Amino acid sequence: MTNIVLSADLKTYLARKQVKALVAELAECKTCGGAVAEVYVRVCRPAEVARLQESGCRTLEAQDAVLFLNGRGIKADAVVELGLRNFLGIKDVTAKGLHL
Helix, strand or coil: CCCEECCHHHHHHHHHHCCCEEEEEEEEEECCCCCEEEEEEEEHHHHHHHHHHCCCHHHHHHHCCCCEEEEEEEEEEEEEEEEEEEEEEEEEEEEEECCC
16 A cells, blocks of 8 residues: 655645646657656646546545556555645646656
């Protein structure tokens, strides 16, 4: 069983935006030198939740939110820590414990 830990900043942000879902996806970059893939986490729009549930995405329950794993090969450690980073007013969800 995976334990999802949300930072206080992320909990506050999700409550303010009235969102209860996050999605982890793969970001892939293919260049002439090869391909690179990385897991990233973003806030899931309410309209996407039903689509992700119907598509059979793996779901991890957190205390205050749901995390969808939308990508083949995404693995979660026993503890996944999600936080919020702010750079020049742009919000970014950070993740520790998710990998390929």
